[in-house]
Amino acid sequence: MNKNAIPQTSMIESILLQLPLRLFLGAVFVFAAYNKIPAIQSFAEAIKGFQVIDSETHPELIIIGAFVIPWFELLAGLMLILGLRARSAALGIGALLGVFIYALLYVIFTDVSADCSCFGDENFICGSSVGWCQVIRNIVFLIPATYLVLRGPGRVSIDQIMSKPDQNPDSYAYHPESLSNPVDADASRA
Amino acid sequence: MRCMHITSGLLSIVGAAFLFGTVHALVIDPIDISKVDLNTDGDVKGGRNNPSDPPVGPVDTTPETDTGSGEPPVDPPVSEPPVEIEVSDAILDAPVPEGTLTLRQAHKLWEDGAYFIDARHEHEFEEGHIQYAAWLASSLFDTDSDRAFSIANSMPPESTVVIYCVGGECDASHNVARRLAQIGFTDLRIMGVGYTDWVAAGFPTEEGSAP
Numbered sequence: 001m002n003k004n005a006i007p008q009t010s011m012i013e014s015i016l017l018q019l020p021l022r023l024f025l026g027a028v029f030v031f032a033a034y035n036k037i038p039a040i041q042s043f044a045e046a047i048k049g050f051q052v053i054d055s056e057t058h059p060e061l062i063i064i065g066a067f068v069i070p071w072f073e074l075l076a077g078l079m080l081i082l083g084l085r086a087r088s089a090a091l092g093i094g095a096l097l098g099v100f101i102y103a104l105l106y107v108i109f110t111d112v113s114a115d116c117s118c119f120g121d122e123n124f125i126c127g128s129s130v131g132w133c134q135v136i137r138n139i140v141f142l143i144p145a146t147y148l149v150l151r152g153p154g155r156v157s158i159d160q161i162m163s164k165p166d167q168n169p170d171s172y173a174y175h176p177e178s179l180s181n182p183v184d185a186d187a188s189r190a
Numbered sequence: 191m192r193c194m195h196i197t198s199g200l201l202s203i204v205g206a207a208f209l210f211g212t213v214h215a216l217v218i219d220p221i222d223i224s225k226v227d228l229n230t231d232g233d234v235k236g237g238r239n240n241p242s243d244p245p246v247g248p249v250d251t252t253p254e255t256d257t258g259s260g261e262p263p264v265d266p267p268v269s270e271p272p273v274e275i276e277v278s279d280a281i282l283d284a285p286v287p288e289g290t291l292t293l294r295q296a297h298k299l300w301e302d303g304a305y306f307i308d309a310r311h312e313h314e315f316e317e318g319h320i321q322y323a324a325w326l327a328s329s330l331f332d333t334d335s336d337r338a339f340s341i342a343n344s345m346p347p348e349s350t351v352v353i354y355c356v357g358g359e360c361d362a363s364h365n366v367a368r369r370l371a372q373i374g375f376t377d378l379r380i381m382g383v384g385y386t387d388w389v390a391a392g393f394p395t396e397e398g399s400a401p
Contacts, residue, residue: 039332040214041221042365048223049361059223066221067211068204075203075210088199095200113360113384115311121329128311129356149196 007152018154021144022080028124028141029077029093035120036070043070046117050130051110052103072096080148083157090148097138097145104135226367228289229377234302234350277391286382296352296381297393304350307370309362310385318395320354320388325400328365339373347374357384 009018036043044066048055053062072092079089100118107114107130114130126133153159282294291299300306306323308315315325324345330338345351351370355362367378381388389395 037214039329040218042329042332044221044223045328045361045365049365051361055223062223063215063221064211067215068207071210071214072203072207075206079203085199085202087196088203091196092200092203113356115362117329121333 007150009151009154011155013151014154014156018148018151019156021148022083022086022153022157025090025093025141025144025148026077026080029073030081031122031124032119033070033074033077035122036117037074039120040066040070042120043117046115049112049114049117050103050107051112051114052106069096080153083153083159086153086157086159087149090145094142094145094149097142101135101138101142104130104138108132108135222368222372224368226364226371226378228367229350229379234299234304281387281391284383284387290380290382291352293381293383293387293391296354296379296383296388297391299350299352299379300393304352304379305345307351307353307363307366308385309353309355309366312400314356314385316397316399318385318389318397320385321394321396323354326366328362328369331369338369342370342373342375345375348376350377350379351375352379352381354381354388355384357386360384 044062047053047062047065053065055062073096076089076092076096079085080093104116106112112130115128116126116130116134117128118124118126118134125137277293282297283292286292300320300322306320308319308323308325309327310319310325311327312325315323319325324341326338326341330341353363353366353370363380367380370378
């Protein structure tokens with residue numbers, strides 16, 4: 001059994017669902033990273049503003065998060081777009097969305113006034129201040145992430161190309177034309 | 191086995207993100223999220239009432255909303271004396287975080303001509319801000335440093351600068367204070383209350399675009 005096997009889906013599902021969802025979710029996270037990476041100081045300040053992590057006792061966690069999260073978003077987003085280890089990337093994005101939702105709810109319920117900085121200085125769908133809009137947006141993003149974890153990247157992906165043909169269920173199908181190949185027949189006679 | 195494969199892929203992405211993040215941290219200036227030493231005394235140094243520092247300071251506490259371009263308003267007609275606003279002591283002296291200014295202290299500094307910086311978002315500033323305040327968000331130092339330094343350089347580094355944001359536990363004013371401290375400002379103060387409290391007290395505000 002192929003441990004690297006990806007779920008086999010139809011070409012229609014791959015093209016109509018998996019590919020657009022991968023491109024959309026991947027692009028969203030690449031866009032988020034693109035706006036954060038040049039402004040790490042601002043992103044660190046935004047994390048501090050959420051007050052989920054105590055900046056007095058654990059400033060190093062804020063700084064590590066400020067450097068790692070944007071690069072994680074960029075890598076996971078690119079891998080999702082390419083369909084390379086796409087289920088892992090979707091799982092990572094789903095986990096990150098979970099963390100973001102927790103942080104947003106923390107800000108909302110503790111009545112802290114914080115900026116989302118979800119896309120750096122840019123806004124996407126919601127405004128800049130933390131509110132329920134960002135929570136709902138992230139929950140909506142969780143849907144395609146979960147779908148991609150469960151169903152895989154589809155046929156139009158590097159994962160599909162790299163899956164070994166002898167371990168692909170399709171390769172076990174009966175192909176009568178290969179038996180009637182005259183070249184093969186000549187070779188066997190010789 | 192399939193779960194193991196997905197998990198190992200995820201760990202690879204996390205590892206790569208740590209690697210890139212570490213390299214990134216090594217090639218840029220260190221980031222700073224420490225607290226800034228704030229001043230809370232009542233003196234104003236080199237404020238905007240200085241003759242060489244337009245715009246001129248406020249003259250009364252008349253509530254007004256100037257819908258113009260942010261220019262200082264003309265003197266009110268003599269026949270219409272300023273309306274005194276009754277603001278309760280509870281609002282003026284509402285408790286604020288340690289080291290920050292109460293509304294009363296902030297208003298006194300405003301009357302004395304201290305510089306005021308609005309650390310909220312630009313669109314919020316344009317919708318309304320404390321009269322004579324300038325807009326300067328912390329992120330502007332990253333996204334448009336020329337503009338940020340142009341605003342910062344319009345104030346003498348030794349002058350009294352009061353920074354405010356939305357209010358409550360907002361962190362934006364602390365972030366701007368840290369940036370200004372890094373470039374040499376020495377008398378930075380933070381309003382423990384926010385713009386909404388200033389408006390609620392009926393103190394002067396105006397609308398207008400940021401410089």
